[in-house]
Amino acid sequence: MTLEQTILNGVDRNEIYRYLSAKRKVDDSWQTYVEAVLEETGTLILPNQLMIEDAISIDANQVKLISSELQLTSENFADHIKGGKRLWIVAATLGHLIERKIKYYFAVNPTRAVVMDACGSALIESYCDILERSIKDAHTEVKGFTSRFSPGYGDLSLTTQRQLFERFDISKRTGIHLSEGDLMLPQKSVVFMIADQPVDTPQSIGCQHKCASCTLQHCIYRTEGM
Amino acid sequence: MLKQRIKNGTLIFDGAMGTYLQKSGMAAGEHPETLNISQPALIQSIHLKYLKAGCDVLTTNTFGASPLKYPGDIAPAIEAAVANAKAAIDAYQRETGDASPKYIALDLGPIGQLLAPMGTLSFDDAYESYRRQAEIGIRAGCDLILIETQTDIYEAKAAVLASKASGDIPVICTMSFETGGRTFMGTDIESMATILEDLGVDALGLNCSFGPKEMLPLVEKLIGETSCPILIQPNAGLPKTIDNITVYDTKPLAFKEIMTKIRALGVTHIGGCCGTDEQYIAALKEIVILMPSPDRKPAPERFRIASYAKTVTIGGCAPVVIGERLNPTGKKRLKEALRQLDKDYILKEAISQIEQGAAVLDLNIGLPEIDEAALMPVLIREIQGIADIPIQIDSSDLNCLEAAAKYYNGKPMINSVSGKRESLDTILPIVKRYGACVLGLTLDDNGIPSAAEARFAIAEKIVREAVALGIPKRNIIIDCLALTASAQQSDVIETIKAIQLVKSRLGVPTVLGVSNVSFGLPYRQLLNQTFYIMAMTAGLDAAIINPGHQEMMSARDAFNVLNGWDEQSKDYIQTYGHITKRVETIRKEAVSGADAGDGSTGGLYDIILKGLKGQASETVEGLLKTMPPMAIVDEIIIPALNDVGSRFENGTIFLPQLIQSAETVQQAFERLKAALSAVEGASISKGKLVLATVHHDVHDIGKNIVKVILQNYGFEVVDLGKDVPPETILEACVQYDIQVVGLSALMTSTVTSMEKTIALIKKERPETIFIVGGAVLNPEYAQMIRADHYAKDARETAQIVQQLFR
Structure with a gap:
């Protein structure tokens, strides 16, 4: 199976519907429609990634990547990976074609554009899940792992993004660029980090909707019931 | 001569510099180019290793020396880089006595910023950046320019044009692909080859991304797409970075094995990229000794135009439809859209032609009150921002043609040159300079001749003059011109004869604006359709028509079956197989997909x-x-x-x-x-407002949804797009005299841009009312940044706007 198919197969439909503000099950004709758009979106992906692994030391709000000589400042992040000895940084993207197609549809068929945008978000999540799993599979000696954490979460500033990009030459190696405001282009791109844990952690992959730990109390995507 | 050697001989390029420097202990985050000055001995020693391994070309340590990326003055860094390469060559020749020529390639890596419309860097700024690098490098004494690791063909175009404008030394351009056969920006192998070859590079090829194994299938494809010499520089396999050490998974022996296969395909120039060292280059030297001049099958000569991601071949295949509707002649609504720069309408027209089956779009914006040279690049960029269909630039304004050919992302087709002296002298140099295709009209200073032979003579003259200027014959297409049957009945058949002559004697493809034939006669469709079929039968390769006209498209579909283009009638059966209804509606139904939702009818x-x-x-x-x-x-x-x-x-x-x-x-x-x-003074407009995603924020889906909903309620929206600086929003408020502004931001970090925008405009125009929205905002935050209203979604925005304009 190609990587593109694996990514498509891994998509969580519930995520797509959540991005599309569906509060209840949508009827069959719409489900068929969403599936068709998802399939089309799947043909537009150009997946690319970069993985960095390094030993870390954690001191208060400082996370130091030892060999890479890089220091990240964040209380939330330090707390999230507390006890960890190694850190994996992953940059992943689905390329530019999705974005152009969304713009295309916005000009003639905004409904399809909106659905495609949601499908693209679900696809990049699926890709991240695959990459996260590959790290875990390659390191069976590690007892547990943290969940994913990204620049911009909590007090880990978005400017961390630039630190990582410059240090690891992420633009050249993945094609992801940073805008002036440190946002990633293409938009369907993610940088995430996971660390090892000295204790067993639940073997789940991906976003566990730990919205309760997020400071964005008003986020429209905040999962209820946390 | 180096140019000759690139064309007919073999060159071994060197291996990696960056990863070599990392192995040599370059400090984390350091710019490799600074070492040209601070550690020249280190750089020279790496060069020397490659020379001893057998390379012919040293690549300067200037990959990141772009004035838009490098923190200091680039001139000393580039000059030192060239000097280091020279010093290494001198040392090598002294040490070994080998007097064979060695060359210095000025390395030009990507700038590291995305070009507009996907990013914000302008083509001109990219061009200037490369021009400055090239000028310094040439002055310092480099022998050729190597533009490499490009993923954006638009940036590659800027780099090639800038390099060629800087001096008369060879230019080579290589791009990085993904395993799927596209660069990260979406360019495929065929489009890369089509565009770069005619931009006049001396060699083109692939580098970086992955090892030779993954590159092999891409090289097999590339060989069939171009006759240009090819340079292949793979990595030493796929990289993995652990504890700051990047390891590549292909060893020199395995590298050699696959590079031998690549060489055997007819690749004359080879080298290494990331992770390779002198052992890999020594392996390449062994390949060259064993296989000094590999055979290469010539690629077919075809008329091809391309966008950044799609190439359309005309001639030798099913006739191509060029959509004619983006031309204001006789179109009131399009004229209005051009005057008011109603991009939405123009994009809709473009897309509907694509969906109706146009493979190329003609773009003509000729109106007396419009500055074509200024507007054409803007519209090209808009269309290319959403679709990859190649564009035929249609203008009689020389400045417009030049600007359009320059800023077009791909290999454009210029419509048109004629047999007139002035036209040949002014248009053909533009075609040559920008590696474009050109449409030649069979008319000259005496007008359109009646006889087919006379039209053929003009076509022959156009081809002759173009070829003399260095434009390959494959880039020329001839329009034998349709005359109206009502006025010049006997000339109609001469057009058909001329098509046959041009095809058989000149061997270039033909194109025709078909519908001219029926002016002044009733039931024009019938005449157009019949003439179209006659022309296709005579060998017409492309028609400039309205793809919305069913009878024309259906005639083409049927012709493709009967002429054998549509193998096993697959396309025909797919389009018409299940339909038994009346002719007028069938193609329309077949090509437009159904929407979701139920099909019930009602009020x-x-x-x-x-x-x-x-x-x-x-x-x-x-x-x-x-x-x-x-x-x-x-x-x-x-x-x-x-x-x-x-x-x-x-x-x-x-x-x-x-x-x-x-x-x-x-x-x-x-x-x-x-x-x-139809009613004077009447309008649906309930008010006008500005919408924008604020500066530094690139997320515009929410803003776009709000726009759709507001337009629904009858409001006119001036949509400024995303990443909009405060000053631009202010200007729009002044220009359109607008009091209501909607601002969107997704990221916490860009809410400050929102605050700055509000502060600036409130200072200049205190009466302006701001509505803000976006995932990270809330009513309290909105108040804090002095917005007047917070809207949680598009629906709430519409309610607020309705209140404001009541």
């Missing part, structure tokens, strides 16, 4: 509720017989929209349904606007 209110956009226009048509347009808006559309909005709010429907209802209303509005335009 307009119900149609909006269900989002049945295909039925809106017709229903409004019926209603207009008994109701005035504004009553339809106020009594049916607005209440229906409010109903849809409440259903969305209480979760009965989800976002795509809300949008589909909105689209349905837009369809209704199109029909209503037409009705209102």
Whole structure:
């Protein structure tokens, strides 16, 4: 199976519907429609990634990547990976074609554009899940792992993004660029980090909707019931 | 001569510099180019290793020496880089006595910023950046320029043009691909080859990304797409970075094995990229000794035009449809759209032609009051921002043609040159400079000759002059010109004869604007269709027609079956197989996909509720017989929209349904606007406002949804797009005299841009009212940044705007 198919197969439909503000099950004709758009979106992906692994030391709000000589400042992040000895940084993207197609549809068929945008978000999540799993599979000696954490979460500033990009030459190696405001282009791109844990952690992959730990109390995507 | 050696001989390029420096202990985060000055001995020692391994070309340590990326002055860094390469060559020749020529390639890596429209860097700035690097490098004494690791063909175009403008030394350009056969920006192998070859590079090829194993299938493809010499520089396999050490998974022996296969395909120039060292280059030297001059099958010569991601071949295949509708002649609505720069309308026209089957779009914006040279690049960029269809630039304004050819992302087709002396002298140099294709008209200073032979003579002259200027014959297409049967009946058949002559004697493809033939006669469709079939039978390769005309497209579909282009009638059966209805509707049905939702019919209110956009226009048509347009808006559309909005709010429907209802209303509005335009002074507009995603924020989906909904309620939206600086928003407020501004931001970090925008505009125009929205905002935050209103979604925005304009 190609990587593109694996990514498509891994998509969580519930995520797509959540991005599309569906509060209840949508009827069959719409489900068929969403599936068709998802399939089309799947043909537009150009997946690319970069993985960095390094030993870390954690001191208060400082996370130091030892060999890479890089220091990240964040209380939330330090707390999230507390006890960890190694850190994996992953940059992943689905390329530019999705974005152009969304713009295309916005000009003639905004409904399809909106659905495609949601499908693209679900696809990049699926890709991240695959990459996260590959790290875990390659390191069976590690007892547990943290969940994913990204620049911009909590007090880990978005400017961390630039630190990582410059240090690891992420633009050249993945094609992801940073805008002036440190946002990633293409938009369907993610940088995430996971660390090892000295204790067993639940073997789940991906976003566990730990919205309760997020400071964005008003986020429209905040999962209820946390 | 180096140019000759690139063309006919072999060159071994060196291996990696960057990864070599990392292995040599370069400090984390250091710019490798600074070492040219601070550690020249280190750089020279790496160069020397490659020379001893057998390379012919040293690449300077200047990959990141772009003035837009490098923190210091680039001149000393580039000069030192060239000096280091020279010193290494001197040392090598002294040490070994080897007097064979060695060359220095000035390395030009990507700038590291995305070009507009996907990013913000302008083509001109990219061009200037490369030009400066090239000029310094040439002055310092480099022998050739190597543009490499490009993923954006648009940036590669800027780099090639800038390099060629800087001096007369060879230019080579290589790009990085993904395993799927496209660069990260979407360019495929065929488009890369088509564009770069005619930009006049001396060699082109692939580098970086992955090892030779993954590159092999891409090289196999590339060999068939170009006759240009090829340079291949793979990595030492796939990289893995652990504890700051990047390891590559292909060893020199395995590298050699696959590079031998690559060489055998006819690749004359080889080298290494990331992770390779002198052992890999020594392996390449062994390959060259064993296989000094590999055979290469010449690639077929074809007329090809390309966008950044799609190439269209004309000639030797099924006839191509060039969509003619983006031409204001006789089109009132398009004229208005061009005057008001109504990009949405122009994009819709482009897309509808694509969906109707156009493979190329003709773009003509000739109106007396329009500055074509300024507007054409803007529209090209808009169309290329959403679609990869190649564009035929249609203008009689020389400045416009030049600007369009320069800024077009790909290999454009220029419409047109004629046999007139002035035309040949002015148009052909532009075609040459920008590696374009050109459409030649068979007319000259004496007009359009009647006889086929005379038209052929003009075609022959155009081809001769173009070839003399260095434009390959494969880049020329001839239009034998359709004359009207009503006025010049006997000349019509001469066009058909001329097509046959051009095809058989000149061997270049032909194109025709078909519908001219029927001017002044009744039932034009029949004449157009018949003439089209006659021309295709005579060998016509492309027609400039309206792809919305069913009879033309159907004739083409049938011709493709009968002429054998449509193998096993696959396309024909797919389009027409299941349909037994009347002819006029079938193709339309076959090519337009069905929307979601049920198919029930009902009143307009119900149609909006269900989002049945295909039925809106017709229903409004019926209603207009008994109701005035504004009553339809106020009594049916607005209440229906409010109903849809409440259903969305209480979760009965989800976002795509809300949008589909909105689209349905837009369809209704199109029909209503037409009705209102008949009544002087009447308008649906309930007010005008500005919408923008704030500076530094690139997320515009929310803003776009708000726009659709607001337009539904009859508001005119000046959409400034995303990443909009505060000053631009202020300018728009002044220009359109606008009091209401909607701002969107997704990221916490960009809410400060929102705050700055509000502060600036409130200072200049205190009466301006701001509505803000976006995932990270809330009412308190909105108040803090002095916004007047917070809206949680598009529906709430519409409610607020309705209140404001009441």
